Amino acid sequence: MSGHLEQIRLDSYKPLRELVCEHIREAIINGVFAPGERLMEIQMADEMGVSRTPVREAIRKLEMEGFVVMIPRRGTYVSNMSIKDINDVYEIRISLDTLAAGLAAERISDEELEELQRLLVKVGNAIEENDMAKVVEADIEFHDVLYKASRNERLRNIINNLREQITVIRGVSMRYPGRLKDTQEEHRRLVESIAARDVEKSQEAARIHLENAERTLMAAMSERKGGEELHNSLAAKQ
Incomplete structure (x- = not known):
């Protein structure tokens, strides 16, 4: 170990x-x-x-x-999750996060909206400082406020359970070149849509955010696996 x-x-x-x-x-x-x-x-x-x-x-x-x-x-x-495991989790999460974003656009309070905007700034500052721990912490807070704003406790619990299942490998995608900046922009669009009380745009923003997160994770894991296979191949020849 x-x-x-x-x-x-x-x-x-x-x-x-x-x-x-x-x-x-x-x-x-x-x-x-x-x-x-x-x-x-x-x-x-x-x-x-x-x-x-x-x-x-x-x-x-x-x-x-x-x-x-x-x-x-x-x-x-x-845990060493397979590609199939990750695809299964994201397939469900995309649907549930889309639903949560639409409900939040209808039900969010002014205080929660202000909190989302504050967390956007917090995530941005953490990205500028290149402090991954703070980025992850602020990102979790951001989504917690969003799920709470849906006013559906069962939905919130299900999403959090799914989120925990991929937390162990989430850092792989967040460290992928350019992903943090893209995440910040996706969050900004989501908050703007929710602030406008636009259900359809909020749902679309949430869907795009999760699809991009999954795509980046797949790319990062593919590159990591390729690197490991190359390392093992070279080691075997020595």
Whole structure:
């Protein structure tokens, strides 16, 4: 296991198992642990300065969220989603996000609209600073406000569940050259359409945003796979 976890700070009000779960989840999202990599409970517990029990509980939760896969008698591995898995998730998300955007255009409050506009600025500043952690954080906040504005709690929960299933590889597309700038422009068009209370344009903007995100992720994964195959081929010849 090549990853390295920092010690858990025990001054939080949250239960230890939640802190451990968040810590490991963040490490997976940020690429500390690579897709397909085996997670060793004892080593992670030692690095975080905790016992194995909260680590074991965290892994079970992360399995339910789709971040890890537990294989009997072999161990726990970071999820390595297939192209088919990703296509399935995006196929559903495009439909649901389109619906959420249309509902938001009809139901959003003035305060929520102001919050979306504020988050546009926050994402833009994070992009200029090249701070990927802040970009991801602001992007999640942006979509959370949008889903909340739909006023459909079941829809919001379903979308968030699907979003969690691809969070582990989302950073791959966000780091793709030019994608962050494109995302910012797509968000801007979406907010403008919602502000105009234009349901059709809001739905179209949401659909285009998700289709572009999927297309970029496919391209990034294809290039990464090609690079890995070339590396393996050269290694085999040595």
